[in-house]
Amino acid sequence: MANHILSKSTFIRAKQCTKSLYLNKFHKELRDRISPEQLAIFRRGTNVGILARDLFPGGIDMSPKSPSQYQKKVAETAAAMLDHSVTVIYEAVFQYNDVLIMLDILVRNGDGWNAYEVKSSLKISETYVTDAALQYYVLLGSGINIIDFQLVYINSEYIFNGELDLNELFTSISVIDTVKAKISEIETEVHQFKQVLSANKIPEIAIGTQCENPYPCDFKGFCWKNIPTKSILKLTSFSEEQLFDFVKKGIYLPSQIPFDFIQTELQQIQIQSINTNTSFWNKEIIKQYLSPITEQKTAFIKTVIHQPAVPAINGTKPYQQVLLAISISSSENTTKTFFIGDEISQKGNLKNVFDFLSQFNHLVTFNAFNLLQLIYLQQDISIRNSISERILDLNEILEKADFFHPSISKPQNLNDLNKILLSSYSNLKNESYLISDLLITPNGSTSLKFSLEQYSLALKQLSNYFIFEK
Numbered sequence: 001m002a003n004h005i006l007s008k009s010t011f012i013r014a015k016q017c018t019k020s021l022y023l024n025k026f027h028k029e030l031r032d033r034i035s036p037e038q039l040a041i042f043r044r045g046t047n048v049g050i051l052a053r054d055l056f057p058g059g060i061d062m063s064p065k066s067p068s069q070y071q072k073k074v075a076e077t078a079a080a081m082l083d084h085s086v087t088v089i090y091e092a093v094f095q096y097n098d099v100l101i102m103l104d105i106l107v108r109n110g111d112g113w114n115a116y117e118v119k120s121s122l123k124i125s126e127t128y129v130t131d132a133a134l135q136y137y138v139l140l141g142s143g144i145n146i147i148d149f150q151l152v153y154i155n156s157e158y159i160f161n162g163e164l165d166l167n168e169l170f171t172s173i174s175v176i177d178t179v180k181a182k183i184s185e186i187e188t189e190v191h192q193f194k195q196v197l198s199a200n201k202i203p204e205i206a207i208g209t210q211c212e213n214p215y216p217c218d219f220k221g222f223c224w225k226n227i228p229t230k231s232i233l234k235l236t237s238f239s240e241e242q243l244f245d246f247v248k249k250g251i252y253l254p255s256q257i258p259f260d261f262i263q264t265e266l267q268q269i270q271i272q273s274i275n276t277n278t279s280f281w282n283k284e285i286i287k288q289y290l291s292p293i294t295e296q297k298t299a300f301i302k303t304v305i306h307q308p309a310v311p312a313i314n315g316t317k318p319y320q321q322v323l324l325a326i327s328i329s330s331s332e333n334t335t336k337t338f339f340i341g342d343e344i345s346q347k348g349n350l351k352n353v354f355d356f357l358s359q360f361n362h363l364v365t366f367n368a369f370n371l372l373q374l375i376y377l378q379q380d381i382s383i384r385n386s387i388s389e390r391i392l393d394l395n396e397i398l399e400k401a402d403f404f405h406p407s408i409s410k411p412q413n414l415n416d417l418n419k420i421l422l423s424s425y426s427n428l429k430n431e432s433y434l435i436s437d438l439l440i441t442p443n444g445s446t447s448l449k450f451s452l453e454q455y456s457l458a459l460k461q462l463s464n465y466f467i468f469e470k
């Protein structure tokens with residue numbers, strides 16, 4: 001059998017953009033380097049797929065050790081299926097019409113087989129169904145009698161109670177009718193994508209909303225190289241469609257946008273902000289929300305949160321936020337850091353944090369979502385309300401004040417904002433690395449304490465910067 005041309009991942013890539021399919025096949029060297037965030041996610045990721053195998057124990061594993069083994073594994077899978085003593089196969093490998101797939105779990109069911117594809121998410125997306133449809137297409141083409149095809153995913157209602165119960169952690173849905181209905185669509189797309197790969201030239205596809213949807217494309221560095229740093233794509237006051245439409249017409253810079261298209265005051269402000277390389281925010285709004293912190297006791301708070309797919313703390317659900325550490329710098333120049341990642345006394349330790357916070361009139365944080373999630377772990381409603389009422393979310397306040405910066409548009413995180421506006425805390429540790437380090441050292445270390453303090457101190461300095469900047 002000849003080597004495959006498409007796989008599950010390249011098919012999904014092609015659905016997003018055929019140029020990405022082509023570049024991935026013939027110009028891998030143009031791929032963007034993997035970001036620290038992605039690296040950290042890989043490092044700490046629980047292999048949910050491996051865990052789900054125990055739902056159907058005792059199977060044989062066909063996982064190829066390297067791409068050179070694909071064809072061998074196709075033959076071995078076929079041989080194993082003929083052996084009636086084999087009832088479960090993990091990573092069963094099939095190839096049909098130049099498409100290679102590896103199915104997570106295949107379980108014998110009478111004269112046929114049930115197929116299971118495992119997803120580490122809480123809900124099923126359209127991409128997952130397409131993914132299953134491609135697998136069903138290959139299984140059918142390989143002559144396999146598939147009785148049912150199920151997507152196995154994480155049950156959002158599962159609560160960990162001392163011992164992992166896989167039958168409760170996972171839930172599943174049959175997509176057999178949907179994937180059967182998609183067969184001819186898949187057939188057409190396989191044909192189309194194979195043609196793209198045999199065309200001997202990079203497809204001419206302009207950059208657009210597909211570059212981020214459904215996944216950020218890893219060829220942006222190549223495709224977007226001619227886009228100036230301070231291009232119109234930084235403008236948040238126009239729709240994305242409108243901006244990419246401008247790009248198609250060769251309009252890259254805000255100064256090139258035809259006057260007729262500029263319809264709001266915010267659009268004018270943002271264009272001017274890029275043209276003059278200055279940031280903008282409504283100073284009155286900032287003062288209205290932040291000024292009280294100059295007069296009364298205020299805490300500047302940095303939280304580090306982990307959201308494990310598989311919960312390990314009693315009473316928590318999949319992807320529930322678990323506080324790993326919190327650093328609190330006060331307006332009186334004291335700093336306190338709590339490490340709470342010992343997975344045993346999350347609630348007990350949180351009480352110490354809440355007690356400490358009770359002395360402050362204002363609690364400033366960046367993106368209050370994390371802090372609010374923790375507060376909901378607090379059983380006492382009066383304490384809960386009293387803390388919630390004192391929170392000031394710098395990110396939300398900046399949004400209300402229409403904050404805009406020519407390099408980053410809106411601030412996505414405290415680190416971005418710190419880099420562009422302050423120079424004194426230029427070495428904030430990457431948040432993903434902080435999480436990884438705290439998972440390895442849940443009770444903290446001197447260097448972790450220092451890194452966290454830098455964040456809460458930077459937040460304090462940024463808050464003051466916004467209040468006093470003229």
Ligand code: SF4
Binds near residue numbers: 018210219
């Ligand atoms: S960056 Fe955009 S245009 Fe380029 S390959 Fe990726 S999705 Fe396609």
